[in-house]
Amino acid sequence: MTRIAVLGAGKIGEALLAGLLAAGRPAADLVFTERHPERAAELTRRLGVGSADVPKAAAEADVVVVAVKPQDIAPVLTDLKPALRPGTLVVSLCAGLPTALFESGLPEGTPVVRVMPNTPMVVGEAMSAVSGGTHATPEHLALVEELLGAVGAVVRVPESQQDAVTALSGSGPAYFFFLVEAMIDAGILLGLPRAVAADLIIQSAYGAATMLRESSDHPVLLREAVTSPAGTTIAAIRELERHGVRAALIDAIEAARDRSVELGRSV
Numbered sequence: 001m002t003r004i005a006v007l008g009a010g011k012i013g014e015a016l017l018a019g020l021l022a023a024g025r026p027a028a029d030l031v032f033t034e035r036h037p038e039r040a041a042e043l044t045r046r047l048g049v050g051s052a053d054v055p056k057a058a059a060e061a062d063v064v065v066v067a068v069k070p071q072d073i074a075p076v077l078t079d080l081k082p083a084l085r086p087g088t089l090v091v092s093l094c095a096g097l098p099t100a101l102f103e104s105g106l107p108e109g110t111p112v113v114r115v116m117p118n119t120p121m122v123v124g125e126a127m128s129a130v131s132g133g134t135h136a137t138p139e140h141l142a143l144v145e146e147l148l149g150a151v152g153a154v155v156r157v158p159e160s161q162q163d164a165v166t167a168l169s170g171s172g173p174a175y176f177f178f179l180v181e182a183m184i185d186a187g188i189l190l191g192l193p194r195a196v197a198a199d200l201i202i203q204s205a206y207g208a209a210t211m212l213r214e215s216s217d218h219p220v221l222l223r224e225a226v227t228s229p230a231g232t233t234i235a236a237i238r239e240l241e242r243h244g245v246r247a248a249l250i251d252a253i254e255a256a257r258d259r260s261v262e263l264g265r266s267v
Ligand SMILES: NC(=O)c1ccc[n+]([C@@H]2O[C@H](COP(=O)([O-])OP(=O)(O)OC[C@H]3O[C@@H](n4cnc5c(N)ncnc54)[C@H](OP(=O)(O)O)[C@@H]3O)[C@@H](O)[C@H]2O)c1
Pocket: 007, 008, 009, 010, 011, 012, 013, 033, 034, 035, 036, 054, 067, 068, 069, 070, 072, 075, 076, 093, 094, 095, 096, 116, 117, 118, 119, 170
């Protein structure tokens, strides 16, 4: 039995609690903390999981998952430090906060694992990248992979790659939303009703994503398979290349990585 405390039950914290319950964790092994009593009561009603304040939740937990906004971290560490039992694993879902920040604010030797999840966690399809801090063992990492596995896929990366992860999968869903939005506009330009254009594009995105995940073929091969000589797709691809869309995506993701580094320096 592993008791898990989720500190901050906002979008990500709630999604994790729901995923853990769906994966068969008993509600009695879970607890969360929230600043607003009405939100806490509503969550308890909906999920059947109890709430507590940070010191109480932390003192009884084997794993403490921190899911507050990065700017709210200071008071949480202040509350956690005296409450943590030796050996309690601290898992941070806070974008951009290094494991060293937790290690310096918590008792010496505290194992810390940093996770970069993304919003599809709310539908059980997150992409999470995990990195261990100084005192995290392979067993700690395996436990975090199991927990996060309840809400999506998990990869293990060195912490030095977390800024790149933030730029790729952390912000990644936004790039796809942006693309879908632009393609729906194109459908409207071509005279389709908005709802029809949205259905066509969203199902195409879902189908393409499923093919990418289930096929071992490189994306180039999947694209070539629908690009016939003198056909419609190659006419569109020529325009995408003429407008530098590939270079724009590479530059955009590099800019996101640079911003992540910058934000990390400011904490
Ligand atoms: N959303 C994403 O796509 C995403 C992706 C990757 C990583 N993350 C990371 O996940 C974390 C949570 O993000 P989110 O989108 O779930 O944010 P959120 O919806 O704002 O949730 C954070 C929750 O923590 C509560 N909180 C703040 N300080 C607290 C404290 N001292 N004690 C108890 N509860 C406290 C907040 O309450 P209030 O309402 O009072 O502020 C809020 O309900 C962030 O660190 C973020 O960087 C999010």
